[in-house]
Each structure stands twice: as C-alpha cells, then as structure tokens.
Amino acid sequence: MSAVDRYVAELDAALHVRGAVRRRFLHECRDHLADAAAEHGQEHAVRAFGRPSEIAAAFDAEVAARRGVRSTFVSVAGVPRRLDGSAAVAVRPPLEDLGQLIRVPIPSVDIRRLLVVTTCVAAAGAFVRDRAEHATLSQALVTAGIEAVAVVACFLLLGRALGLYGSLRARLGATRGGSSGILG
Amino acid sequence: VRADLVRGHLDALLLAVLADAPGHGYELSRRLTLRSGGELGVPEGSLYPALHRLEGGGLVVSSWSAGEGRRRRIYRLTSAGRRAVKASRQEWRAFSRAIDQILGSGA
Numbered sequence: 047m048s049a050v051d052r053y054v055a056e057l058d059a060a061l062h063v064r065g066a067v068r069r070r071f072l073h074e075c076r077d078h079l080a081d082a083a084a085e086h087g088q089e090h091a092v093r094a095f096g097r098p099s100e101i102a103a104a105f106d107a108e109v110a111a112r113r114g115v116r117s118t119f120v121s122v123a124g125v126p127r128r129l130d131g132s133a134a135v136a137v138r139p140p141l142e143d144l145g146q147l148i149r150v151p152i153p154s155v156d157i158r159r160l161l162v163v164t165t166c167v168a169a170a171g172a173f174v175r176d177r178a179e180h181a182t183l184s185q186a187l188v189t190a191g192i193e194a195v196a197v198v199a200c201f202l203l204l205g206r207a208l209g210l211y212g213s214l215r216a217r218l219g220a221t222r223g224g225s226s227g228i229l230g
Numbered sequence: 231v232r233a234d235l236v237r238g239h240l241d242a243l244l245l246a247v248l249a250d251a252p253g254h255g256y257e258l259s260r261r262l263t264l265r266s267g268g269e270l271g272v273p274e275g276s277l278y279p280a281l282h283r284l285e286g287g288g289l290v291v292s293s294w295s296a297g298e299g300r301r302r303r304i305y306r307l308t309s310a311g312r313r314a315v316k317a318s319r320q321e322w323r324a325f326s327r328a329i330d331q332i333l334g335s336g337a
Contacts, residue, residue: 074254
C-alpha cells in the first residue's frame with residue numbers, strides 16, 4: 047500500500063460524515079494527493095496535506111454546521127405546515143423521528159400556542175438581557191415589545207411564504223358558512 | 231507564518247486566488263504557495279473544508295470536469311464571491327494598516 051493510499055484510508059476511517067458529501071471529499075483529497083505526489087513525491091504530499099484526524103474533524107465540523115442550519119429551517123418550516131391541519135406535510139419535523147426512535151409520545155403543538163410561547167420566551171429573553179446590561183425597566187420593556195413584534199412578524203411572513211393563510215381562510219370560511227346555516 | 235495566523239484569513243485567500251481564474255483544489259493550493267512565496271504554512275487538506283464552507287455560503291460554485299484522464303472538481307467564484315473579494319481586500323488594508331501601526335513601529 048502506497049503512502050497516499052494509507053493516508054486516504056486513515057482519512058476515510060477518521061471521517062464521521064456519510065453519503066455523497068463524504069465520497070466527494072475523499073475523491074478530491076485523493077486527486078490532490080496524486081497531483082502533489084507526482085510533483086513532489088508521496089511522503090512530501092501526505093506531510094503537506096496535514097494530519098488526517100485534523101482534516102477529517104475540520105470537514106465533519108463544516109458539514110455539521112451546514113446541516114444544522116438546514117435542519118433548523120426544516121423544523122421551523124415543517125411545524126406550521128403540519129399544524130395547518132392539511133394532509134399535505136411538506137417536511138416531516140425531526141421531533142416525529144425522535145419520538146419514534148425513543149418510543150416516547152411527543153405531543154403536537156397548536157400553532158397559536160406555539161406562537162404565544164415563542165413570543166413570550168423571546169420577549170422575556172430580551173427583557174432579561176437588557177436588564178442584565180443595566181437598562182432601565184422602561185427600556186427593557188420597550189426592547190421586549192420590539193422582540194415580540196419581530197417574532198409575530200416572522201410567523202406571519204413564514205405563514206405567507208408557506209401558503210398557510212389560504213387554507214386557513216378556506217377552513218374559516220367553511221366554519222362561518224356552517225354557523226350561519228345553523229344560526230341564520 | 232504560523233498556520234493558526236493564516237487560518238482566520240483562509241476564506242479570503244481562497245477567494246482571492248479564485249478571482250484569478252477557476253481552478254481545482256490542488257491548483258488553488260499551488261497559487262497560494264506561489265503568490266505567498268511559500269510563506270503560508272497552511273495544511274493543504276484544510277482547503278477542502280474551507281471550499282465546502284464557501285460553497286455553502288454561495289460565494290463559490292463547483293462542478294466536475296473531465297480532463298487529463300481524471301474527473302476534477304473545479305471551483306469558480308459567484309457574483310457574491312466577487313463582491314466578497316472586493317470587501318475583504320478593503321478590510322485587509324484597514325486591518326494591516328492598524329496592526330502595522332502597533333507592531334511595525336518597534337525597534
């Protein structure tokens with residue numbers, strides 16, 4: 047086994063990330079090492095590339111960071127879609143998978159309750175942060191209010207982006223129609 | 231130059247050498263070595279996590295290209311990447327001027 051093959055095998059063993067992104071990374075590293083070995087020799091090529099454990103850890107961290115951002119977005123986008131009540135679930139919230147994995151029922155949350163809780167937590171957080179930074183009571187209350195408005199605006203924008211209001215309106219219309227039929 | 235000093239500037243350095251022309255990882259590593267006079271002691275393998283980060287941030291795009299009997303991943307700047315190069319050059323000038331005023335004035 048050549049020094050480059052040995053190096054790539056060590057890199058492969060040290061990597062945690064799976065799938066296409068792993069294959070592509072290893073392919074690129076092998077290419078790089080082959081080019082460097084042709085120019086400077088195998089020993090120099092693997093030495094200049096860095097320790098396999100450090101390179102693998104750096105790559106794993108990058109992929110995890112990207113996936114973390116994406117999974118947060120998917121969670122946020124998935125929840126209102128599901129709570130809309132429609133059968134069309136665009137993305138399955140990760141909590142469902144977690145619930146299946148650990149076999150503990152995780153209750154679904156009503157979107158209005160989710161909005162109230164999120165707004166309260168954000169406003170309280172802003173208030174505590176401001177007070178910790180020695181803001182006056184009125185300043186901290188204003189900041190908390192701004193935070194609450196921002197959270198509600200985010201929910202509204204997200205709902206609009208996901209087409210949530212169209213189906214909500216349709217459901218409300220159906221309810222009103224039903225009520226007037228009974229009460230009228 | 232110590233690797234930890236360079237690490238914080240690696241993204242900007244990669245974008246700057248990509249501004250010359252698109253290239254694959256090894257080519258970019260050679261450009262860094264040539265243009266720095268071999269002074270930057272960055273492990274060559276650390277370019278790939280950085281390229282992945284830049285691609286995720288929309289500053290570069292990449293595609294496979296067949297040539298010299300081998301498939302290679304070629305990286306190129308996006309328009310956001312070109313703007314980032316311009317911004318990082320301005321930022322670097324201000325930063326190096328400020329550091330030089332402190333460290334460069336000693337005996």
